[in-house]
Amino acid sequence: MTGSSAGVGLFRFEWNDNLRVGGGNDTLDGGAGSDEVTYLQASKHFTVSVAGESVIVQDRSGVEGTDTLLSVNQILFGDGGAFDPTWLVKATQLDQARFVDLFEMYAAYLNRAPDALGVDYWASRLVDGMTLQQIAKSFFVQPETMEAYLFHGREWAPLSFDIALDTREP
Structure with missing residues (x-):
């Protein structure tokens, strides 16, 4: 129409x-x-x-x-x-603390601020029930992330994952 x-x-x-x-x-x-x-x-x-x-x-x-x-x-x-x-509508349902988590993940993985559509997509996934840990795993296999860390060698991947999730051993 x-x-x-x-x-x-x-x-x-x-x-x-x-x-x-x-x-x-x-x-x-x-x-x-x-x-x-x-x-x-x-x-x-x-x-x-x-x-x-x-x-x-x-x-x-x-x-x-x-x-x-x-x-x-x-x-x-x-x-x-x-x-x-629908990403935008769902993203409005997310509280500020969860947005901060997503912004920190962008900083940890890509060393940059998130783009508007990207953060709205991941925010909508959180609203849909995806956990931050699941998002981190998905985030790490994105082409931009893989390209950013390939030249750092294999040891950097587990470290960056731990930093993003703050799961490092004391």
């Missing part, structure tokens, strides 16, 4: 839908199924935020308006950028 420049509510409830927005301000409710929203412009033109259970997508260039998304599983942009907006 394609939206118009008039700004209308588009609702789909029982199907897997691809909703293509036009200009104007739309409310898009994907309902049941696996639903995606497609924007024609590059992701750099948009601001994405959360309000309760809704994801707000604002086109800063003014071409595609501001949309409110509910029950949408994927947002696609004209430059190929894509992400699952």
Whole structure:
């Protein structure tokens, strides 16, 4: 379904839908199924935020308006950028101390601050019940982590894992 420049509510409830927005301000409710929203412009033109259970997508260039998304599983942009907006909604449920744990893990493994989508993804995994230890194991096998530590030799991997989890022997 394609939206118009008039700004209308588009609702789909029982199907897997691809909703293509036009200009104007739309409310898009994907309902049941696996639903995606497609924007024609590059992701750099948009601001994405959360309000309760809704994801707000604002086109800063003014071409595609501001949309409110509910029950949408994927947002696609004209430059190929894509992400699952449910990560953002779930991340808002995480307490500050757990976010600090994730930030420390990024620092320990990658020696950098987390990117917004990355930390929201891992925060959503914590909300889904994944433990920090499970995330650390998953984190360590990510391509960026493996590339960062391959040249340090095999002994560095267990040490960095212990540092991130603070499980070192006294």
